[in-house]
Amino acid sequence: MKLKLRIWRQPNPEAKGKMVSYVLDDVSEDASFLEMLDVLNEQLIADGEDPVAFDHDCREGICGACSLVIDGQPHGPQAATTTCQLHMRKFRDGDIIDIEPWRAGAFPVVKDLVVDRTAFDRIIAAGGYISAPTGTAPDAHAAPIPKQDADAAFSAAACIGCGACVAACPNGSGMLFMAAKVTHLGLMPQCQPERATRVLGMVAEHDAAGFGGCTNTGECASACPKEIGLDVIGRLNRDFRKAAARAA
Amino acid sequence: MLLVLFIIAHMAGNLHVFEGRESMNDYAHGLRTFGAPLLPHESLLWVMRIGLIAAAAAHIASSVVLTRRAVEARPVRYVSRKPAKGESRHAAATMRWGALVVLLFVVWHLLDLTFRTVNPVKDLPDAYGAVVEGFAPERWPVTVFYLIAVLALGFHLRHGVWSAVQTIAGPNNKWRKRTQVIALAVAVIVTAGFAIVPLAVTFGLVS
Ligand code: FES
Numbered sequence: 001m002k003l004k005l006r007i008w009r010q011p012n013p014e015a016k017g018k019m020v021s022y023v024l025d026d027v028s029e030d031a032s033f034l035e036m037l038d039v040l041n042e043q044l045i046a047d048g049e050d051p052v053a054f055d056h057d058c059r060e061g062i063c064g065a066c067s068l069v070i071d072g073q074p075h076g077p078q079a080a081t082t083t084c085q086l087h088m089r090k091f092r093d094g095d096i097i098d099i100e101p102w103r104a105g106a107f108p109v110v111k112d113l114v115v116d117r118t119a120f121d122r123i124i125a126a127g128g129y130i131s132a133p134t135g136t137a138p139d140a141h142a143a144p145i146p147k148q149d150a151d152a153a154f155s156a157a158a159c160i161g162c163g164a165c166v167a168a169c170p171n172g173s174g175m176l177f178m179a180a181k182v183t184h185l186g187l188m189p190q191c192q193p194e195r196a197t198r199v200l201g202m203v204a205e206h207d208a209a210g211f212g213g214c215t216n217t218g219e220c221a222s223a224c225p226k227e228i229g230l231d232v233i234g235r236l237n238r239d240f241r242k243a244a245a246r247a248a
Numbered sequence: 249m250l251l252v253l254f255i256i257a258h259m260a261g262n263l264h265v266f267e268g269r270e271s272m273n274d275y276a277h278g279l280r281t282f283g284a285p286l287l288p289h290e291s292l293l294w295v296m297r298i299g300l301i302a303a304a305a306a307h308i309a310s311s312v313v314l315t316r317r318a319v320e321a322r323p324v325r326y327v328s329r330k331p332a333k334g335e336s337r338h339a340a341a342t343m344r345w346g347a348l349v350v351l352l353f354v355v356w357h358l359l360d361l362t363f364r365t366v367n368p369v370k371d372l373p374d375a376y377g378a379v380v381e382g383f384a385p386e387r388w389p390v391t392v393f394y395l396i397a398v399l400a401l402g403f404h405l406r407h408g409v410w411s412a413v414q415t416i417a418g419p420n421n422k423w424r425k426r427t428q429v430i431a432l433a434v435a436v437i438v439t440a441g442f443a444i445v446p447l448a449v450t451f452g453l454v455s
Contacts, residue, residue: 006327008350017324020325030407042395042437049337058420067327069328070425071328071330072326072328072329073329073330098327098328100326100328101323103322103324103326104321104322105320105322106321134318134349165381170318170332170341171314171317171318171321172321172322173318173321210320210321211321211324212317212318212320212321212322213313213314213317213318214415215318215340215343215411216333216335216336216340216407216410216414217332217334217337217338217340217341218333218334218335218336219332219333219334220334221334221335222333222334223333229419229421230335230414230421230424231407231419231420231424233414234417234418234420234421234423234424235413235418235420237414237415237416237418238417238418239415239418240418241416241418
């Protein structure tokens with residue numbers, strides 16, 4: 001299939017950046033979206049041009065590195081799918097595809113489509129951990145956990161920290177990411193000692209990092225490749241209210 | 249909360265217009281003389297006015313903070329954009345500019361039916377007359393503006409009611425869905441209840 005790509009090119013963080021058009025004549029339907037970009041980059045290198053920089057690692061939908069806004073949608077048109085798991089058969093011959101980086105003040109562009117997501121690491125460092133001693137894995141069922149809680153924690157733990165929620169949010173809020181962590185940890189008995197300080201610390205760091213405030217538009221959940229829902233935000237709000245009341 | 253309760257009470261009060269001139273004017277008079285002779289004239293109204301102004305000020309101030317944070321959180325905008333896909337998406341998308349419509353409307357509404365600056369009926373106790381003359385067929389632009397504002401208010405409530413519960417209470421999935429249904433019901437009832445009065449006047453059902 002023949003495609004016209006319009007890609008955000010920005011040589012460095014300070015540069016202004018702009019959309020640049022490229023034409024690919026012979027793209028396989030079976031190629032993944034990233035493989036399609038690999039083909040483009042080979043062509044650019046052969047022409048002596050600078051290849052397009054984009055983040056990727058596992059290419060199997062589990063690491064959260066890939067991060068492209070495709071036609072205005074983080075991770076593209078297919079629901080519950082990361083960019084690396086999106087295939088070109090979702091597009092049609094002759095399509096014009098816009099590719100942009102995550103857009104958030106807290107995620108500055110490093111180069112082209114690569115953004116710096118260390119703001120997420122700072123939120124984790126501000127509370128997204130537990131202080132239980134590590135060592136060999138504990139015996140299965142040593143700590144009894146209701147099946148419902150285990151399932152809910154597991155769904156929240158599916159968050160790969162890609163940042164699509166921020167990219168999709170009209171407020172540029174990182175609420176869904178933060179709430180997924182608060183939920184997955186908050187449901188486990190080993191994670192209770194830090195439950196109050198966790199939510200307060202993470203929210204403070206989130207706001208300080210320059211993410212926007214949540215207005216419950218739900219765009220995050222619809223963009224999430226791991227289908228994390230607004231219930232985790234409800235849980236974060238509940239935890240926050242209790243923790244803030246106790247701290248006051 | 250205060251604002252939503254006020255809106256519902258205001259809508260219910262408006263329906264007195266269907267009971268005729270006397271009932272409507274008695275109701276308006278009753279609001280002014282509530283608690284008389286024990287309480288001074290208009291004491292209920294002044295308590296409500298102060299409460300509402302404070303609530304509206306807090307409401308607007310926090311929305312300004314949120315909007316400013318949103319603008320700063322996305323300094324570079326997307327070139328290509330897709331329509332929203334979230335829950336109550338049309339309502340969510342109109343929260344900000346819809347609020348401006350409502351704000352402009354509140355100013356007009358006070359000048360029209362409270363102070364009567366722009367209303368043909370200057371006789372303050374005749375609330376019924378002011379409504380009937382204010383929404384007379386030849387003043388149709390007033391009615392259209394009113395309807396647009398009421399619709400914007402309905403959209404605002406559609407998202408705002410459940411969103412407030414989500415932020416303050418933090419419901420689980422089941423309760424979130426329930427509050428969304430309640431929000432929709434509040435929005436539809438309020439919009440219909442407010443819209444029916446000017447429509448009835450314009451089409452001659454109330455005169
Ligand atoms: S590259 Fe790992 S999730 Fe896409």
